[in-house]
Amino acid sequence: MEKILNRKEGKLLAERIAREADVKLHECYQCGKCSAGCPMADAMDLMPRQIVHLMQLGDMTEVMKSKSIWLCASCHTCVERCPHSIDIPTLMEKSRMEAQRRGICAVRDVRLFNDIFMETVRGFGKSQEVILEGAYNVTSGHFFQDMKNVPKMLQKEIVRPELNQVNAVNEVRDIMKECEKGGANR
Amino acid sequence: MKKFAYFPGCSMDSTAVTYKASLEYVAGRIGLELKEIPDWNCCGSTAAHTKNEKLAYSLAARNIAIAEDTYPDLDIVTPCAACYSRLAYAKHAAEDEFTRQEIERIIKRPFKGKKEILNFLDVFSQEDVMQACKENMVRDLSGLKIACYYGCLMSRPRKITKAEDIENPMQMDKIIELTGATAVEWDFKTECCGASHQVDAPRQSRPLIERIFRNAKANGAQAIVTACPLCNMNLDMREKEINEMFSKKYDIPVFQFTEILAIGMGAGAKTSGIHQHFWPAFDLINGVLRANFGKAGK
Ligand code: SF4
Ligand code: SF4
Numbered sequence: 001m002e003k004i005l006n007r008k009e010g011k012l013l014a015e016r017i018a019r020e021a022d023v024k025l026h027e028c029y030q031c032g033k034c035s036a037g038c039p040m041a042d043a044m045d046l047m048p049r050q051i052v053h054l055m056q057l058g059d060m061t062e063v064m065k066s067k068s069i070w071l072c073a074s075c076h077t078c079v080e081r082c083p084h085s086i087d088i089p090t091l092m093e094k095s096r097m098e099a100q101r102r103g104i105c106a107v108r109d110v111r112l113f114n115d116i117f118m119e120t121v122r123g124f125g126k127s128q129e130v131i132l133e134g135a136y137n138v139t140s141g142h143f144f145q146d147m148k149n150v151p152k153m154l155q156k157e158i159v160r161p162e163l164n165q166v167n168a169v170n171e172v173r174d175i176m177k178e179c180e181k182g183g184a185n186r
Numbered sequence: 187m188k189k190f191a192y193f194p195g196c197s198m199d200s201t202a203v204t205y206k207a208s209l210e211y212v213a214g215r216i217g218l219e220l221k222e223i224p225d226w227n228c229c230g231s232t233a234a235h236t237k238n239e240k241l242a243y244s245l246a247a248r249n250i251a252i253a254e255d256t257y258p259d260l261d262i263v264t265p266c267a268a269c270y271s272r273l274a275y276a277k278h279a280a281e282d283e284f285t286r287q288e289i290e291r292i293i294k295r296p297f298k299g300k301k302e303i304l305n306f307l308d309v310f311s312q313e314d315v316m317q318a319c320k321e322n323m324v325r326d327l328s329g330l331k332i333a334c335y336y337g338c339l340m341s342r343p344r345k346i347t348k349a350e351d352i353e354n355p356m357q358m359d360k361i362i363e364l365t366g367a368t369a370v371e372w373d374f375k376t377e378c379c380g381a382s383h384q385v386d387a388p389r390q391s392r393p394l395i396e397r398i399f400r401n402a403k404a405n406g407a408q409a410i411v412t413a414c415p416l417c418n419m420n421l422d423m424r425e426k427e428i429n430e431m432f433s434k435k436y437d438i439p440v441f442q443f444t445e446i447l448a449i450g451m452g453a454g455a456k457t458s459g460i461h462q463h464f465w466p467a468f469d470l471i472n473g474v475l476r477a478n479f480g481k482a483g484k
Contacts, residue, residue: 039378043390071390074232075378076342080352093236100237113386117233121245125227127196164199166227171294175248178292179241 004061004102011058013098018055021090028052028086034078044068045106048078048088055091064099068092070107122176125166187318190309191253191260191301192220195269196228197415204459205265205415208444209306211457216318218309221260223253229272232382243285244292246276250303251295261302263309267339267414268381270305274346277303305340306444307413311357319364324452326478328366330470332446333407334358334375335398337417341376352376358443362411365450366478372405374398379420395420396428399436408470410440418442425465439467449475 005013018025028049035047046054046066054062063069072092079087105111120128166172198206213220226249235242250273253262264270280286280299290297309315341352349355353376359369377398380391398421402410412418422440429436440463448458449471460467 039380039394040383040390042393043387071383071387073338073378073381073383073391074235075338075381077338077376077378080342080344096236097238107387109386110383113382114233114236117231117382118237121228121230121234126199127228127231127233128200164196167225171248172227172245174294175244175292176241179238179244 004064004104007058010060013060014055014058014063017060017091017094017098020094021087023087023091024084025052025056027084028056028082029084031083033081033083034086034088037077037081039075039077040068040071040073043071048072048092051091051095052086052088055095060095060098063095064102064104065106067106069096069099070105070110118176122173123169124164125169125172126164128164187217187219188309188312188315189219189221189260190263190304191257192222193226193229193249193253193262193264193269193273194222195264195266195415196231197266197419201419202265202415202442204445204462205418205442207457207459208442208448208453209265211448211453212319212444212451215322215451216315218315220263221257223249223262224256226252229269231268231272235272235275240288240292242272243276243279244289246272247280247289247297247299248293248295249273250276250299250301251293251297254296254298254301261304263304263306265306265414266416267305267337268416270303271339271346274303277301278346305413307336307340307355307357307361310361310443310447316361316364319361319447319451323365323450325450325475326366327446327450327471327474328368328478330365330367330474331370331406331408332362332367333372333402333405333410334362334369334443335379335402335410335412335417335421336375337412337414338376338378338381340413358411358413362443362446365446367446370402370405370407372401372407374401379417381416381420384420384424392424392428392431395424396432396434399425399428399434399438402438403436407438409467410438411443411446412440413443423464437465439463439465439470441467 030049032049035041035049038048046068051063051068069092072089074089076089079085117127230242230245234245277299336355341347341349341355344352363369378394380394383391410421418440445458445460455461460471
């Protein structure tokens with residue numbers, strides 16, 4: 001894949017993200033404690049430690065192309081164990097937003113799930129677990145992944161099909177509209 | 187006894203039936219009054235903050251703002267770890283005056299962000315609430331070995347949760363021991379269950395669940411107890427699949443901590459919710475109760 005940011009742009013972007021995340025990138029001394037405790041590390045293509053290293057180097061292209069920024073579960077284990085409290089989940093999150101803005105997404109399903117989740121909130125003001133699982137399974141092509149659990153949910157009355165809706169759903173829609181002005185997170 | 191503004195969260199009205207039933211039962215028994223925040227909306231959960239920080243704060247803040255208006259004197263309590271985290275983040279964001287004003291502008295409501303945000307472990311570990319629970323116990327769950335699973339969001343990040351101990355919390359351990367049950371020591375109390383990645387990245391995140399069961403079993407637990415609808419569903423709903431996927435034979439029912447309290451207070455299977463689990467839970471509880479009944483009779 002071609003470099004989408006040159007070195008200088010990458011460096012500037014990394015610095016901006018670090019500033020917004022309240023992280024001093026130079027404080028990371030690559031001890032690897034973050035990666036050691038990360039529950040998603042096995043599935044990541046770049047370890048949390050490497051993400052910080054690439055940001056130190058200003059190589060944001062590699063960061064934005066990674067699966068890791070989508071697979072981070074925001075569990076905050078790494079931050080709490082890091083000797084310098086480097087806020088990796090926020091670095092991941094802001095990098096993910098930047099990637100998204102540039103149309104880069106290495107784990108499509110994660111983006112899709114979040115999109116559909118927010119659409120059910122826009123529609124009803126509350127999230128809808130049944131619709132969510134159904135819609136997600138249809139749009140991502142992963143039919144029946146969790147759908148096989150839905151009949152049992154209905155049978156045991158674990159979910160009730162009537163939809164929960166906020167009366168003032170327009171208020172919620174307005175909030176979403178206002179926040180989405182000018183694109184994601186800006 | 188005590189009153190709170192109550193934010194149920196979306197799961198409480200759908201998948202978390204056993205949590206809802208048992209919480210209502212226990213609250214009724216000890217006289218805990220939960221005043222539902224009128225016309226509350228989704229807190230944004232794990233999705234909103236992945237897209238847009240302002241949106242994540244604002245969705246949560248609308249609920250706090252309504253509570254400030256409707257129940258000015260009450261703290262807010264919520265049963266879900268994700269809701270708790272998102273509400274606490276919004277409160278934290280309001281400490282910055284510029285952000286607080288921006289949120290007010292977006293939600294078109296006054297928003298102070300001064301109210302305490304609590305989860306139910308906070309509430310049930312308060313001295314007087316523990317005492318009230320103790321006084322209402324009619325059954326003995328001695329012999330039942332439980333692994334208390336707290337998950338991420340009620341512990342981390344510390345700046346949001348202000349948790350005393352993020353690696354080895356003890357609130358839930360103390361609460362369930364009121365029933366006579368034993369809380370085992372184990373290593374995965376605050377490990378991540380994968381949250382919504384269990385839906386959108388299942389292949390990558392199923393191992394997170396497997397290792398929670400593995401560690402609970404290795405430490406002698408017969409059951410896992412949670413305090414969150416999502417953690418609970420991720421474990422209970424997927425136990426069968428985990429056994430198939432990893433060729434294991436885990437037989438570890440997963441309860442909400444309020445179910446254990448309800449059982450201790452004499453609730454039947456229906457009221458406590460133990461008939462509505464994915465992984466059968468009734469036999470374990472029945473066995474423990476019978477054994478202890480036998481002992482008491484002698
Ligand atoms: S734990 Fe902190 S200092 Fe160590 S590698 Fe990770 S981010 Fe760097
Ligand atoms: S917050 Fe993300 S990077 Fe850090 S330990 Fe959790 S999953 Fe790994």
